[in-house]
Amino acid sequence: MKxxxxxxxxxxSIELGRIGFWRHPSELPPDVVAEAEALGYGAIxxxxxxxxxxxxxxxxxxxxxxxxxxxxxxxxxKDDAATMAADYHRIAAKHPDRFLLGxxxxxxxxxxxxxxxxxxxxxxxxxxxELKVPAEGxxxxxxxxxxxxxxAERTAGAHPYLVTPEHTRQARExxxxxxxxxxxxxxxxxxxxxxxxxxxxxxxxxxxLGLTNYVSNLRRLGWTDADxxxxxxxxxxxxxxxxxxxxxxxxxxTAHLDAGADHVAVQILARDPLPTLRALAGSLQLxxx
Numbered sequence: 141m142k143x144x145x146x147x148x149x150x151x152x153s154i155e156l157g158r159i160g161f162w163r164h165p166s167e168l169p170p171d172v173v174a175e176a177e178a179l180g181y182g183a184i185x186x187x188x189x190x191x192x193x194x195x196x197x198x199x200x201x202x203x204x205x206x207x208x209x210x211x212x213x214x215x216x217x218k219d220d221a222a223t224m225a226a227d228y229h230r231i232a233a234k235h236p237d238r239f240l241l242g243x244x245x246x247x248x249x250x251x252x253x254x255x256x257x258x259x260x261x262x263x264x265x266x267x268x269x270e271l272k273v274p275a276e277g278x279x280x281x282x283x284x285x286x287x288x289x290x291x292a293e294r295t296a297g298a299h300p301y302l303v304t305p306e307h308t309r310q311a312r313e314x315x316x317x318x319x320x321x322x323x324x325x326x327x328x329x330x331x332x333x334x335x336x337x338x339x340x341x342x343x344x345x346x347x348x349l350g351l352t353n354y355v356s357n358l359r360r361l362g363w364t365d366a367d368x369x370x371x372x373x374x375x376x377x378x379x380x381x382x383x384x385x386x387x388x389x390x391x392x393x394t395a396h397l398d399a400g401a402d403h404v405a406v407q408i409l410a411r412d413p414l415p416t417l418r419a420l421a422g423s424l425q426l427x428x429x
Contacts, residue, residue: 151276152296152320153237154208157182158397159424161417162212162324162407164188165196173200176417177207180426185212185299185324185405189246191219194227201235208237212299212324212405213244213281216264225271232277241273242299244281258286265294279322283307283357285314292319299405300324302344302354304379305395306361312400322403323396328383329408329416337374339409340381345371381409386419393424 160183161176168184176184190196190211197209214224224241231239243264245257261280268278280291282298288311291298297320300311308323315321326343330336348354349368358368358376367373372380382392396404408416421427 152240153276154240154296155182155237156208156210156240156320156322156403157426158403159393159420159426160185160208160210160322160403160405161413162187162405163413165190167413168200170203172413172417173204173207175414177204179417179421181207181417181421182403183208183210183240183405185210185242187212187407189213189215189218191215192223194224194231197227197239198231198234201231201238206238208240210240210279210299210322210405211242212301213242215246216243216260217246221264221267221271225268225273228273228277239277240296241278242281243278243295244299245287258290261287261290262294265290279320282311283353284360288314292316296320297322297402302326302348302380303357304361305399307357308396308399308401310361320403321401322405323401324405324407325393325396326381326407326409327389327392327416327420328381329386329389329410329419330383331385331388333374333378333383336381336383337377340383341371341377343409344377344380386416386423389416389420390423393420 159181161181162185164187191214200209228241245261275294276296278295279297279299280295282288282291283300288298292315299322301324303323312321328336328339349372363376367376382389393404410416
């Protein structure tokens with residue numbers, strides 16, 4: 141599998157490893173966090189636009205030994221740069237080399253004041269520069285070429301969400317060999333395709349197939365109107381929420397690494413993520429990597 145030595149990327153002192161675990165903070169009890177670390181996952185990605193004082197980041201770092209924590213992502217329309225810079229410096233001082241500040245623009249349907257998103261990102265990064273948040277300590281949610289290039293130029297790299305290995309391949313070509321590329325991949329530990337799709341389809345269709353930025357990105361990748369209609373075609377759901385036994389899930393994750401990713405943030409579509417965490421760690425041999 142493609143991986144750089146030690147899981148370090150372009151000036152980063154944060155070690156993410158090859159595989160991370162993406163989860164909403166409300167679904168991350170201490171026992172799940174502890175097991176993810178023990179199993180060899182390199183990072184926990186906190187989804188659902190965590191913001192404010194980022195106490196949830198600090199709490200996880202306080203109760204673990206070495207696993208990194210990344211925000212996936214802080215919405216720049218909702219949390220100002222000064223607040224995030226203060227959070228970053230507080231957390232980084234207490235837990236050096238274990239926190240990656242993931243930032244993004246969200247989507248227009250959810251943010252009333254959503255305007256000129258690219259300019260907003262640039263000005264936000266300018267403010268973080270002034271507030272001494274290092275480029276290697278932050279990453280951008282990025283889908284299209286323009287923001288992928290911005291992520292490569294102004295941050296440690298990109299965290300694309302709801303993407304396929306083909307997007308990863310294109311993103312690596314756009315960004316070049318240096319920056320971090322850490323896509324998210326949904327997985328369902330279920331060998332029956334119909335049951336698996338019944339789990340995956342609702343998590344893809346709502347809200348993502350109703351949001352312009354994700355739909356536009358899927359169209360760029362060649363998915364058609366028929367694929368995007370009625371909750372998503374079987375082929376689309378199978379690509380965005382990989383299903384099967386542990387080895388099948390591992391192949392789906394490895395496909396991103398083979399396409400140029402440095403790290404994959406795995407989102408487990410299950411109320412109890414532990415069985416999948418354990419099975420996937422075994423298939424990927426995380427404890428020995």
